[in-house]
Amino acid sequence: MSLMHRMGARALELGIPLSVQLDLTYRCNERCIHCYLDHEDHGEMETAEILGLLDQMAATGVFFLTISGGEIFMRRDLFEIVARARALGFSVKLKTNAVMVRAAKARQIAALGVDSVQVSLYSHDAVTHDEITKLPGSFKRTMEGVRFLHMAGVKVTLANVLMAQNADHYKQVQALADEMGVGYTVDATITPMMDGDRTIVSLNMDADRLSGVLRDTSLLGDQTDRVLSPPGGPTPLEEAYKTLPCSAGHTACYVSPYGDVFPCVQFPYKVGNVREQGFADIWRDSPQLNEVRAIRVSDLQGCSSCVHGSSCTRCPGLAYMEGNMLGPSIQDCEKSFARTGIPSNNLKQKKMRGIPLEIVG
Amino acid sequence: MTDSVYILRSPNVAARRIGDELMIMSAHDSSLFSLNETAAILWDAADGMTPLAEIVRRLILPVFDIEPAIALEDARSLALGLAERGILQLGDSPLVPRGDPV
Numbered sequence: 001m002s003l004m005h006r007m008g009a010r011a012l013e014l015g016i017p018l019s020v021q022l023d024l025t026y027r028c029n030e031r032c033i034h035c036y037l038d039h040e041d042h043g044e045m046e047t048a049e050i051l052g053l054l055d056q057m058a059a060t061g062v063f064f065l066t067i068s069g070g071e072i073f074m075r076r077d078l079f080e081i082v083a084r085a086r087a088l089g090f091s092v093k094l095k096t097n098a099v100m101v102r103a104a105k106a107r108q109i110a111a112l113g114v115d116s117v118q119v120s121l122y123s124h125d126a127v128t129h130d131e132i133t134k135l136p137g138s139f140k141r142t143m144e145g146v147r148f149l150h151m152a153g154v155k156v157t158l159a160n161v162l163m164a165q166n167a168d169h170y171k172q173v174q175a176l177a178d179e180m181g182v183g184y185t186v187d188a189t190i191t192p193m194m195d196g197d198r199t200i201v202s203l204n205m206d207a208d209r210l211s212g213v214l215r216d217t218s219l220l221g222d223q224t225d226r227v228l229s230p231p232g233g234p235t236p237l238e239e240a241y242k243t244l245p246c247s248a249g250h251t252a253c254y255v256s257p258y259g260d261v262f263p264c265v266q267f268p269y270k271v272g273n274v275r276e277q278g279f280a281d282i283w284r285d286s287p288q289l290n291e292v293r294a295i296r297v298s299d300l301q302g303c304s305s306c307v308h309g310s311s312c313t314r315c316p317g318l319a320y321m322e323g324n325m326l327g328p329s330i331q332d333c334e335k336s337f338a339r340t341g342i343p344s345n346n347l348k349q350k351k352m353r354g355i356p357l358e359i360v361g
Numbered sequence: 362m363t364d365s366v367y368i369l370r371s372p373n374v375a376a377r378r379i380g381d382e383l384m385i386m387s388a389h390d391s392s393l394f395s396l397n398e399t400a401a402i403l404w405d406a407a408d409g410m411t412p413l414a415e416i417v418r419r420l421i422l423p424v425f426d427i428e429p430a431i432a433l434e435d436a437r438s439l440a441l442g443l444a445e446r447g448i449l450q451l452g453d454s455p456l457v458p459r460g461d462p463v
Binding site for chain 1: 372373375378379382388395
């Protein structure tokens with residue numbers, strides 16, 4: 001077992017929220033067509049509230065802190081917050097579009113000992129990128145920001161979210177990352193908005209392209225054999241009684257700019273608010289969080305007996321947004337199908353229901 | 362290495378106690394370390410101002426049944442190892458923690 005796995009297992013055993021994503025703002029200088037956020041400010045936490053929250057998180061044992069948004073550089077107090085987080089010993093990862101990152105800011109980030117910065121880039125092609133972000137000139141600014149960060153010695157990863165508009169560009173973005181000496185990660189899922197609106201889900205790429213991305217061995221690395229192997233069958237019952245669906249709510253959670261706490265950024269089931277209760281109290285005692293924690297793979301309706309059961313990447317948050325946190329998530333069923341060509345139980349049922357009735361007569 | 366050795370926690374690492382283990386992650390290459398009890402004592406005491414010999418005398422000798430000279434030599438060797446991994450900074454005079462860069 002690697003040290004990272006051992007630490008995760010120990011955190012689970014001790015009930016420690018090892019990883020937290022904290023969104024500082026939902027405001028953004030871009031208006032990405034696939035974004036799941038409402039960019040209006042509905043009362044963000046003030047600097048003192050966030051600094052106090054960081055103190056509480058450190059005391060609760062949080063180690064990995066992802067600071068994200070919205071666009072984090074919309075907060076004038078960003079560096080004050082990051083400096084406090086570093087002083088408290090967090091391993092800090094930043095997520096940004098880098099449009100506002102120039103040389104001085106890049107050097108400040110490097111000086112703060114931030115672990116890494118993830119930068120959203122949609123295409124190697126400026127027109128496509130700018131059409132997705134709806135911010136003219138954003139490609140040029142983002143690329144400059146990435147270079148400034150890289151030159152300052154910051155580890156950078158290009159995060160390439162794919163949808164119908166840019167699904168054919170990922171190879172070139174991957175090559176661009178290699179050429180620049182930075183990391184690359186791909187995300188092939190457009191998720192519903194946090195308020196449940198599913199309109200943007202229609203931006204997802206078609207099944208053939210999805211299959212191509214999910215089966216691309218250059219993206220899978222040492223996971224190739226595991227991911228491309230035939231479905232592993234249902235999780236054995238004895239194991240299913242003990243297996244957790246994912247780390248959300250167990251060793252990880254998400255805090256919104258308004259202090260709302262959720263099991264994960266993709267799991268919009270509110271479990272508390274840090275303006276009303278201490279972070280540790282929410283983490284330990286929230287009835288909603290304990291409800292999520294009680295779920296085992298054996299409880300999943302339809303999934304526990306599915307042929308993809310032991311190899312599926314089912315996201316409980318996506319299932320929740322489809323109406324049932326114990327149920328399957330059609331987007332993950334589609335991914336399992338794209339990887340293996342074998343439909344899940346849920347996908348078969350949905351497709352059967354989707355067949356239009358033939359009107360005779 | 363001279364008799365006067367000072368140690369300071371590196372500003373480019375993250376650290377947290379998970380149960381009884383002190384976990385350290387280097388921002389340089391994201392490598393993760395678990396410090397043993399002695400290394401954790403050095404980490405906690407590495408304020409850049411207290412000589413290593415003083416740290417050994419005050420914090421290590423009362424805990425471990427070991428000859429003072431051997432304890433100091435072991436601590437030096439351990440501190441050097443931690444410095445090679447970028448976890449500690451070493452100096453032969455007091456080290457000043459880097460100020461808030463903001």
